[in-house]
Amino acid sequence: MNLKMGCAAGLSAVALVAAGPAFAWTYEEAAAPYKGVEISILDEVTPLQEQFADIVPQFEEETGIKVNYQLMNHFEVINRGQADMLSGRGEYDAVMAHSLQVGLLMDAGVLLPIEDFVKDEKLVNPEFDVDDLIDPAFKSLAYLDDTLYSFLNWNYNMVYWGRNDLLTHPDEQAAFEEKYGYKLAPATTFQQLHDIAEFFTRPAGETLAGETLDSDFYGIVMEGMNGGGTYVPVWQIFIKNSGGDIFDADGHPTFDTPEVIAGLKMYGDLWAFSPPGQAEYSLIDVPTVMGNGIAAQSIAYSDFVLGIDREGASALHGQFVYGAPPTHEGNEAYHSAGEPSAYFISRHSDNPEATFLFLQWAAEKKTQEALLSSGVGVPVRDGSWAELMTKGKELSGLYDAMKASMAGIEATPKAPRWAQISDAMNRVFQQVGLGQLTAEEAAAQLQQDVTAICDPCLIQ
Numbered sequence: 001m002n003l004k005m006g007c008a009a010g011l012s013a014v015a016l017v018a019a020g021p022a023f024a025w026t027y028e029e030a031a032a033p034y035k036g037v038e039i040s041i042l043d044e045v046t047p048l049q050e051q052f053a054d055i056v057p058q059f060e061e062e063t064g065i066k067v068n069y070q071l072m073n074h075f076e077v078i079n080r081g082q083a084d085m086l087s088g089r090g091e092y093d094a095v096m097a098h099s100l101q102v103g104l105l106m107d108a109g110v111l112l113p114i115e116d117f118v119k120d121e122k123l124v125n126p127e128f129d130v131d132d133l134i135d136p137a138f139k140s141l142a143y144l145d146d147t148l149y150s151f152l153n154w155n156y157n158m159v160y161w162g163r164n165d166l167l168t169h170p171d172e173q174a175a176f177e178e179k180y181g182y183k184l185a186p187a188t189t190f191q192q193l194h195d196i197a198e199f200f201t202r203p204a205g206e207t208l209a210g211e212t213l214d215s216d217f218y219g220i221v222m223e224g225m226n227g228g229g230t231y232v233p234v235w236q237i238f239i240k241n242s243g244g245d246i247f248d249a250d251g252h253p254t255f256d257t258p259e260v261i262a263g264l265k266m267y268g269d270l271w272a273f274s275p276p277g278q279a280e281y282s283l284i285d286v287p288t289v290m291g292n293g294i295a296a297q298s299i300a301y302s303d304f305v306l307g308i309d310r311e312g313a314s315a316l317h318g319q320f321v322y323g324a325p326p327t328h329e330g331n332e333a334y335h336s337a338g339e340p341s342a343y344f345i346s347r348h349s350d351n352p353e354a355t356f357l358f359l360q361w362a363a364e365k366k367t368q369e370a371l372l373s374s375g376v377g378v379p380v381r382d383g384s385w386a387e388l389m390t391k392g393k394e395l396s397g398l399y400d401a402m403k404a405s406m407a408g409i410e411a412t413p414k415a416p417r418w419a420q421i422s423d424a425m426n427r428v429f430q431q432v433g434l435g436q437l438t439a440e441e442a443a444a445q446l447q448q449d450v451t452a453i454c455d456p457c458l459i460q
Contacts, residue, residue, distance in 0.1 A: 252457030
């Protein structure tokens with residue numbers, strides 16, 4: 001039996017022990033040896049984490065363990081969290097790490113596996129139900145081979161985001177069908193994404209949904225900056241759904257393939273229908289543009305959508321429609337884009353058992369229920385969908401899209417030099433969008449650049 005199976009079986013075995021009348025596991029009893037201990041957790045600030053911060057005191061009340069829960073912005077968490085672990089300073093007992101960081105941290109040996117903890121019936125909650133954590137995000141993030149390092153805490157995912165008021169307008173529907181020969185609807189294929197982008201791109205003075213435009217309008221907006229996460233949708237949606245990928249099974253770069261070129265060409269062609277500032281747009285700018293109403297559709301992170309499609313945040317609240325990111329027509333293996341993330345215990349932590357209890361508590365069913373009780377959030381458990389997608393709930397359509405998207409999201413492969421690889425991708429992908437490189441030239445350039453960085457690129 002491998003350790004992956006052993007983990008799940010270990011939890012099940014404890015569950016059987018706990019089912020007896022003489023044992024009733026509680027956080028209070030499990031945490032008794034650590035009462036009064038203070039642990040420090042570094043996390044990234046978004047509306048989701050701010051909501052989570054409100055319920056962290058519940059853990060303190062249950063366990064007597066004090067939590068120094070710190071929130072910083074995306075780049076600070078990466079820089080400070082990684083520096084703390086890699087330097088051995090030990091300021092933080094656990095740090096939230098995106099999957100893109102995990103290869104570097106595992107290769108450096110600074111993440112503490114949690115297998116011994118999940119096999120300890122004094123520490124593990126027999127009702128935790130590890131099988132309820134959403135896959136393939138969980139297993140692709142939390143394991144290295146058969147060794148378990150964490151659970152799943154933040155399930156960042158990308159969705160298709162469209163203007164429903166435009167897609168359902170009778171005049172626009174009639175004009176679209178006349179031009180393209182099929183009905184206007186939210187895009188599910190790359191060709192539809194392209195056609196809708198082309199159709200709705202109009203200069204000031206033209207008519208849009210019966211109104212005269214006083215400024216230019218665009219058919220699509222995407223990330224395009226040379227930095228940040230531009231590479232995520234380009235690689236995970238356009239390239240992978242075109243049948244390509246960036247590494248083979250042994251971790252060797254595979255950019256110079258017809259499938260990668262096809263994905264890059266689709267992404268680059270869409271720039272003709274995007275705002276002129278797209279070359280500087282990050283994942284934060286895209287939702288702002290959609291909320292301001294100057295683009296018809298996008299592919300964006302759902303947690304930022306949640307910040308826009310709400311009363312008071314945008315005049316277009318309630319006018320959006322969602323779906324899973326489109327794919328190449330006829331593609332059989334669906335891929336979507338996201339960034340599964342979790343708390344990882346530092347090997348330099350002085351309080352690993354108390355920190356494990358926090359990790360477990362954060363991913364618990366009851367904790368997730370409390371976190372999502374407002375009806376807004378991003379699930380890490382399959383069991384959370386039913387509550388969020390209840391008929392009549394305002395954002396049920398968005399949660400339908402999230403669930404479909406998450407079915408195709410895997411964590412970033414564990415490449416220790418991912419920062420350099422993603423830098424190369426961001427630079428070249430932007431050049432494709434700006435028309436400075438053809439898709440063929442970009443693929444050849446990336447094969448050369450990434451091979452010079454690493455070959456093979458994954459932890460061996």
